[in-house]
Amino acid sequence: MGQALPKVGLRPFLPADTSVLAAIFVASVEELTEDDYSEAQREAWAGAAEDEEKFGKRLAGQLTLVATIQGSPAGFISVKGNDHIDLLYVHPRFVRQGVATALCDAIEKLSAARGVTGLNVESSDTAEPFFARRGYVSEQRNTVSMGDEWLTNTTMKKVLGDNGPQSEAPGRPS
Template identity: 50%
Template structure:
């Protein structure tokens, strides 16, 4: 991998990325969320990538972008519709190096371009401080059932201001 601070490249998700992206997903959950979720909860969460065909369909059905360093995927983000971040995960070894912010900024720019008024995310307890730093505000606590386990998260939203210079009717 490149040194910290090297700006990553960005490209769309391709079907052949599925195994790599699924591994990023599992590694991020397994290593980065252990302070907030127990082993059974993390295992249930990671299991949602076990059916790689279904996982690939989910990613392909959304706008999914990959961050690359030295041509290798180090993180990904998916936008459901024009205004909901469905997934954002980075390799544990690059956590804290700005990859997540790079991806979130790219998706926010895309959402603005698609005329979204707000951008929402269901943030894990681990990701909550990250999204708060990006200007997302907590809306409500939720519990979701996965593989017989309950996981808490927080619905968050960010108001997207109109682009500068845009004329209003």
């Protein structure tokens, strides 16, 4: 039998998390996206966390959740406004251990409970299959400038609400 995945805890972002979340952001970009983006693109992208004060203000100004494993931060997600997933990053050591899933599950449930009918994300090429498996639909391809580099991503959207089995139409046998 396979080994059980560690339990993922969730908590709100605290200003003291800024340095470790910036490090998770950089490690995730540098190590997990190398099949989809060049070294120069990854360096430009990772540069978004160089100014930790600015990065911390960005996280504090959004709904940001931190995923923990055995009490240590393993990933984070932030939502800008009511319906835009701005950041979702998992430390490479914790990939495929349910961290991103736990973060997305929580944000989707919180958003739906607040009356939000859908979420959107500008997904990296690396994360696009993850979001697609969760029911996000590709809307358009984008090219964004980061420093001196151009990166591609995809705007994806998901309708929130009851995505379970549809009820039978009235008068039809089940």
